[in-house]
Amino acid sequence: MTDAQCVCGGLRLTMRKPTKLVAVCHCFACQRRTGTSFSVNAFYAADSVxxxxxxxxxxxxxxxxxxxxxxxxxxxxxxxxxxxxxxxxIVGVAVGTLADPNFPAPTMSVFEQSKHHWVSFAEGTDCFQASPV
Structure with missing residues (x-):
């Protein structure tokens, strides 16, 4: 099981199955939501959260x-x-709320059309200018 929580601990999630996908999003809404240049997101089966x-x-x-x-x-x-x-x-979970430095690296990067020029990821990461769907 994996646990996520907010800063104060009042909102918590327990995931009973492993993540289905770890992805980075560079859209402006995610940049504004996180207060940084991108968001890192883990996606889980909704019935396991x-x-x-x-x-x-x-x-x-x-x-x-x-x-x-x-x-x-x-x-x-x-x-x-x-x-x-x-x-x-699916349910998306902010990877930072998991507070796990050993969490799996992202395998996908989306909305790279608004990616900061100095951001780069490991070779083999699937990259998309917009949504992959």
């Missing part, structure tokens, strides 16, 4: 044109997870 604690939902339309519902802690403001309407069978 247990959520506990209060969360506030923020819904937006992603650069892909699809709706994403993001959930953050109402106390500390950390964005912990999100649910993409494009695929209700």
């Amino acid at each position: 247990e959520i506990s604690g209060a969360a506030t939902e923020y819904s937006r339309v992603a650069e892909s044109g699809r709706k994403v519902r993001m959930y953050f802690c109402p106390s500390c403001g950390s964005t912990v997870y999100w649910k993409p309407d494009a695929d209700p069978t």
Whole structure:
């Protein structure tokens, strides 16, 4: 099992199965959400994720044109997870909330059209200018 949590510990997730995908997103919304140049995201089967604690939902339309519902802690403001309407069978989790330096590296990089020029990833990472779908 893998656990994720916000800064204050009030919002927690337990994942009972391994991640299905680890990806980096360079879209401007992810840059603004994280306060840095990209987000690192782990995707899990929705039926393997247990959520506990209060969360506030923020819904937006992603650069892909699809709706994403993001959930953050109402106390500390950390964005912990999100649910993409494009695929209700998965839950996205911010890799930083896992606090695991040994977590698997991303295998995909998306929305590189807005990637900062100094960012690079390991050889073999699948790279897409926009959404791969």
